[in-house]
Amino acid sequence: MTLSESHLPKHAALEQFPASEGELLIGGLRLSLLAARVGQTPFYAYDRSLISSRVSQLRAVLPGGVKLHYAMKANPMPAVVGYLAGLVDGIDVASAGELKVALDAGAKPQEISFAGPGKREAELRQAVASRVLINVESFREVAALEAISSDLGLPARVAVRVNPDFELKGSGMKMGGGPKQFGVDAEQVPLVLAEIGRAGLAFEGFHLFAGSQNLHAKAICEAQQKSYELAVRLAHDAPLPVRSLNLGGGFGIAYFPGEQPLDLAPIGDNLANLVERASTELPQASLVMELGRYLVGEAGVYVARVVDRKISRGQVFLVLDGGLHHHLAASGNFGQVIRKNYPVLIGNKVDSAETESVCVVGPLCTPLDLLADRMTLSVAQVGDFVVLLQSGAYGASASPQGFLGHPPCAEVLV
Numbered sequence: 001m002t003l004s005e006s007h008l009p010k011h012a013a014l015e016q017f018p019a020s021e022g023e024l025l026i027g028g029l030r031l032s033l034l035a036a037r038v039g040q041t042p043f044y045a046y047d048r049s050l051i052s053s054r055v056s057q058l059r060a061v062l063p064g065g066v067k068l069h070y071a072m073k074a075n076p077m078p079a080v081v082g083y084l085a086g087l088v089d090g091i092d093v094a095s096a097g098e099l100k101v102a103l104d105a106g107a108k109p110q111e112i113s114f115a116g117p118g119k120r121e122a123e124l125r126q127a128v129a130s131r132v133l134i135n136v137e138s139f140r141e142v143a144a145l146e147a148i149s150s151d152l153g154l155p156a157r158v159a160v161r162v163n164p165d166f167e168l169k170g171s172g173m174k175m176g177g178g179p180k181q182f183g184v185d186a187e188q189v190p191l192v193l194a195e196i197g198r199a200g201l202a203f204e205g206f207h208l209f210a211g212s213q214n215l216h217a218k219a220i221c222e223a224q225q226k227s228y229e230l231a232v233r234l235a236h237d238a239p240l241p242v243r244s245l246n247l248g249g250g251f252g253i254a255y256f257p258g259e260q261p262l263d264l265a266p267i268g269d270n271l272a273n274l275v276e277r278a279s280t281e282l283p284q285a286s287l288v289m290e291l292g293r294y295l296v297g298e299a300g301v302y303v304a305r306v307v308d309r310k311i312s313r314g315q316v317f318l319v320l321d322g323g324l325h326h327h328l329a330a331s332g333n334f335g336q337v338i339r340k341n342y343p344v345l346i347g348n349k350v351d352s353a354e355t356e357s358v359c360v361v362g363p364l365c366t367p368l369d370l371l372a373d374r375m376t377l378s379v380a381q382v383g384d385f386v387v388l389l390q391s392g393a394y395g396a397s398a399s400p401q402g403f404l405g406h407p408p409c410a411e412v413l414v
């Protein structure tokens with residue numbers, strides 16, 4: 001074990017969470033008190049004031065005419081969805097299960113949209129009955145919706161999700177361009193539009209989502225502009241005027257050293273330009289942004305406790321009561337190509353002078369259960385709190401909680 005007096009590396013995300021007497025404050029609460037309130041570790045905590053300041057930050061930059069939606073798969077905790085439903089203009093769901101949470105949360109059906117490949121017949125039926133906007137992604141969905149609409153006496157509200165003929169450069173996950181299971185290939189959209197018209201469905205617009213976790217404003221602006229132009233071309237074949245043009249999102253957050261936060265200003269300028277063009281080219285359309293990670297990712301932390309402290313051939317291991325079964329993304333197994341350390345700190349020893357290089361691991365019997373690899377942290381003992389920042393998106397619900405039969409994590413909105 002080597003002790004050093006060096007300063008701990010500070011992640012920009014830490015600015016959002018102040019400390020008092022060496023202890024992290026979350027939603028203004030001391031971490032140890034919050035843990036006592038939750039009644040267990042591990043847990044996720046989401047700070048509602050950080051969520052609302054993120055929404056205000058976006059509102060300040062987005063032109064007035066642009067609607068802001070929350071893509072709830074990033075964090076489907078009902079309290080979070082309920083809180084956000086009161087702040088944004090709509091909720092995007094990706095299953096009937098999410099649709100139920102959004103409706104329960106009080107989101108108006110008029111402001112809910114439903115995307116996702118492989119929507120089952122029963123899900124489509126629930127969506128039509130709920131009168132939400134369905135982003136159709138295949139000819140099969142159009143046929144199924146025709147039958148459901150006539151059965152329920154209610155024309156399905158539909159938009160066409162388009163798989164564009166370009167990719168979003170520099171995205172963590174590409175969700176459009178080339179062969180994809182998402183949406184209808186741009187070149188087939190005229191045929192789908194003809195089917196929608198023939199079936200008498202209530203056509204409302206287009207949905208394009210090119211990719212996720214992008215930190216490059218220039219690439220996002222380019223994708224938005226190309227998406228807009230594609231939609232204008234496709235609108236010539238639409239059975240009804242375009243009322244909604246969902247340009248996706250893909251806004252990323254900075255997780256790793258060297259990453260710069262996304263610069264929103266050029267995105268706002270670009271959208272202002274598109275709103276201006278739309279006023280003549282698609283006069284009835286509202287532009288929509290749908291963001292998941294960007295709204296909630298930085299507002300959440302994952303908290304676990306040190307169960308064991310071991311030294312193996314000179315390397316210190318902190319073994320936690322939580323791990324990849326709660327936080328798959330931090331282990332580097334949620335779509336990442338190269339594993340990198342999330343920002344991690346010892347939450348009850350935030351500014352300790354004694355530091356050391358440690359591996360932080362979970363309790364699972366697999367070497368994949370690695371939450372921080374040789375990272376410089378305050379020296380920690382059994383019982384101390386380990387906190388992972390940038391953990392508000394794709395956390396609990398995106399992790400294999402059943403794997404190895406350990407207890408599930410708790411979640412709290414503070």
Ligand SMILES: *Cc1c(COP(=O)(O)O)cnc(C)c1O
Pocket residue numbers: 071073074092094115209211212213248249250251290291292293294393
């Ligand atoms: C996942 C998803 C989102 C949210 O993506 P983020 O990168 O979390 O913002 C938005 N729209 C659709 C259609 C999605 O599938």
